[in-house]
Amino acid sequence: MNTSYTIDLSLMPTTLDLWHVYLIAAVLLLSLILIIVLLSMVISLAKKPKPAIIETEKTVKVTAEPEIKIVEKIVEVEKIVQAPAPEPVVLKEATPDAALQVLGLLQKEARFIDFIKEDIAAYSDADIGVAARVVHEGCNKAINEYFSLDVVRSDKEGSKVTLAKGFDASEVRLTGNIVGEAPFTGSLIHKGWQVTDIRLPKLTANHNAKIIAPAEVEL
């Protein structure tokens, strides 16, 4: 009985026997398993990272000291966490362009800067009055053109007004003898102003708003 197996590398199988079929099936099965495992790893990696990072952020923020953050144009204070730690206060800074633009418009329509920068001590009231007409008329024109104004309280100034509980303290300022609880009753000293609409001109991209009145040279 010849039980010794010889290894002959030059030998090639000539038919597809049962063993080889088994071998091929095993290879296919293993490679399939490998692909599935790899795929599931990739998917889980893609999904997981974000929550992980957010958690770390949160912990950082909770432990962070309250800080003053200066952000342009943000109107409301953002509530980032409800943790017992004090909220980070975000102050808004006025955009300089709009302020410069308004100055420019007042100068153009009303000679506002000229008037303010001139030493009025040297002139009589009559002369100042003449110039004040230019300024008043021009300012009035500019304000009416670029802003819509309305009063805050339409009651007559000097009349008694009653403020119900929960009134908006930014709209109405209390002065004098502030004691007790709302409703408050007092007399209206100033009716207040509010802007209801702004129609400022748009500016071209490279417009230098800092020049509120160009120097003028006549040729």
Added chain:
Amino acid sequence: MNGLFGHVDKKNEHDNQEHQEHQEHQEHQEHQEHQEHQEHQENNASEHPESQEMDDQINEDSGRQYSVGIDLGTTHCVLSYVDLSKEEDDMTQEVMAVPQLTSPGAIENKQQLPSFLYLAHDAEIAEGSTALPWTATPEYLVGDIARNLGSKTPIRLVASAKSWLCHAGVDCKEPILPSEAPEDVTRVSPFQVTKAYLQHLKDAWQAEHPNAPLEQQDLIITVPASFDPAARELTVEAARSIGLNQALLLEEPQSALYSWIDNSLGDWRSHVSVGDVILVVDVGGGTTDLSLIAVTEQDGNLELTRVAVGDHILLGGDNMDLALAYTVKAKMEQESGGRLEAWQVQALTHACRDAKEKIFNDSELNNIPLVVPSRSSSLIGGSLRTELTREEVDRVLVEGFLPEVSVSDRPVARPKSGLRTKGLPYAQDAGVTRHLAAFLAKQHSAVEDLEHVNLPESATFLHPTAILFNGGVLKAEVLSTRLMKVLNSWLTAEQAPEARLLEGADLDLAVAKGASYYGMVRQGKGVRIKGGTAASYYVGVESAMPAIPGMAPEIEALCIAPFGMEEGTEQVLPDDEFGLVIGEPVRFRFFASNSRREDQVGTRLDYWNDEELEELDEIEITLPEEGRHAGEVVPVHLSAAVTEVGTLELHAISNQDDHRWKIEFDVRAGEE
């Protein structure tokens, strides 16, 4: 038109075939139109086999979303529109806020685009500071910025370009504006300026309605009723040159009446009745335009017919402000002994405009302080002060512009000086009421043919029964009341009932709004004003009589288009033959009359007075050499057609083979 209706009929029978044909038809038309346009630009007499091809195209596309109206005013342009896709009850005229530069670097949206163009020097404007939402570098500065920059540098400012379009004696395609500019300034033509305003409005529209290109919307452009055929043609051509081929023309006073009809919300029929003659008085910034519209009846329905239009009067609100400023200037110079400089007069005009409005609006106010601020930064030190009193406003504006005259008064015309100035022919008499008296007397017989309108035999002028105001000037109650008073005094003197004021008009925006409403009317949604040509037209022909040495041959006026010729019609003069020499330009003197209603095509006038016939720019025919020999004489007859667009087209038609050549109005183009 025939082509279009032919297709509509076929549609019911062979649907598929029709579609194919339709496309071919359209292509054919576009081709022709293109050709025509090119030829026109080259200023040759162009061949014109089918005069109504444009009309077909206009009616072909009815799937438009908006009806857009453009008021191309002398001092302001306004664009209004109606969304046609909405239900009829919800349709309202919107006025588009036009983005425009107000100073270098600043852009504002305003309902009006001031009709000014500024030719900036390269060194004057910082790079990028004239960007508009749709372009970084606009070709011309138009709108508010032009007016503002031009107030300090008038030599580079183009104003009143529209008035130049109607100015006989200049070629509107020659760069002639600004007329006072030094050699150094690159001038532009009135035509280019008109094009620039339209281009700005088109771009603004495009920026706001990216999905509804303006060239695909119904588009109506208003022109003064007194615009001559050449000026109308130029306006249409300007629109076409920027791709707005579908633009139609509408007379401004008609547009104002459409707007009034629209504002009345269907109630207009209870404000006017059969037999009414409505006088439309439009006093704008630069011109005064008068029209008469009669209310007649047809099959029980009220109809409106425009029966007369006035002359082109260059007189408006700007004259009023100037008049006030010069009055105050004289007063200041007398007080101080010094002379005011040009910039001070400019500032004074500005101040007077505001002050005048305040005095008009507040009857309590008797004087308004006026300040001419210094130009330097020292405001208090260098400013001048004076006052404008109610008495001055009344004397200069009310008495000066609306004097209480009798209806027999006529505008004073100073004899023309021998020198031909290059400026605009401004009205020499500022009395609007005198111009009105002359107009009503001249149009005395305007309603003779209308059976419903009865004018007493003793009447010395046409009696209007209702009056509609338009134009910013007449917003001032003092002025509108005075005008009513003067008119009514004439009527009462002839025992006629007083005319009533048609209320509820929006004097600033009515023309633009009426134009977009007219777009709706054209779709059959409302009453349409009938009109036709506002004048009859004549060519001058030498009369057949023996030559007399030393005397220019007598000239006869041959009527080629009668008064009230309707849009889409053509009149041919087969009997009057002319021999034209190939290759040589032949010129005809060209006349218009807005009072001779009885003349038919072919009528020859051997005598007329200056009031009846107004001479316009000459017209010219040049027969190209195509297939013929130079020097050959071709017998032709003339034909006049009024297009749907609202322009007059003249053709010379060969008697041999019916070949057509277009006759140009704008003959000075390419000369000099």
